[in-house]
Amino acid sequence: MTSYRFYPMTLEAASRISRWTYPEPYAIYGMGGDEESLSELMNGDYEFVTDRQGELVGFICTDHSARVPGGYDAGIYEDEHGVDLGLGLDPDLTGRGLGSDFVIASVRHVAQRFAVRHVRLAVMTFNERAKKVYEKAGFEEGVRFHSPVYGVESEFVAMACSVPSKES
Numbered sequence: 001m002t003s004y005r006f007y008p009m010t011l012e013a014a015s016r017i018s019r020w021t022y023p024e025p026y027a028i029y030g031m032g033g034d035e036e037s038l039s040e041l042m043n044g045d046y047e048f049v050t051d052r053q054g055e056l057v058g059f060i061c062t063d064h065s066a067r068v069p070g071g072y073d074a075g076i077y078e079d080e081h082g083v084d085l086g087l088g089l090d091p092d093l094t095g096r097g098l099g100s101d102f103v104i105a106s107v108r109h110v111a112q113r114f115a116v117r118h119v120r121l122a123v124m125t126f127n128e129r130a131k132k133v134y135e136k137a138g139f140e141e142g143v144r145f146h147s148p149v150y151g152v153e154s155e156f157v158a159m160a161c162s163v164p165s166k167e168s
Helices: 011-018 035-041 070-074 099-114 128-136
Strands: 005-008 046-050 056-062 082-089 118-124 140-149 152-162
Touching (some): 011 035, 011 056, 046 099, 056 099, 070 140, 070 152, 082 099, 099 118, 099 128, 128 152
Antiparallel strands (some): 046 056, 056 082, 118 152, 140 152
């Protein structure tokens, strides 16, 4: 398993992340590099992630920044014993088999940071590649719901995983 390190977001990391562009059909995950993207990344909910060599490889977000608006009506955020996770891997690193380790490390990090027993996320249903990675990392599918993405109603699925206790 690759070793990852998590740090509070910096303006330098946010600037790089905000300019990442993903190939179709994943282009929707790009941020566009504008001031609004930088402001979002610097809101205190984001961390940047490096590999063992200190290279920027991804980011995570928690709390409200990890939530999808339609998930509120679907009731997925009512359980207060979990934490919401959003994450992104550098587009140059996607499709190389790094996703599962990245997700597992991210889950462990936020579970320890927030002292919770489960982690949840929402993923667009078209993104089979991400869903497979999340399932491999222990997530199970839950409720499907719709939420706007750049003004277009899109389908999402909530996924959650339990975090093993330290005694396990």
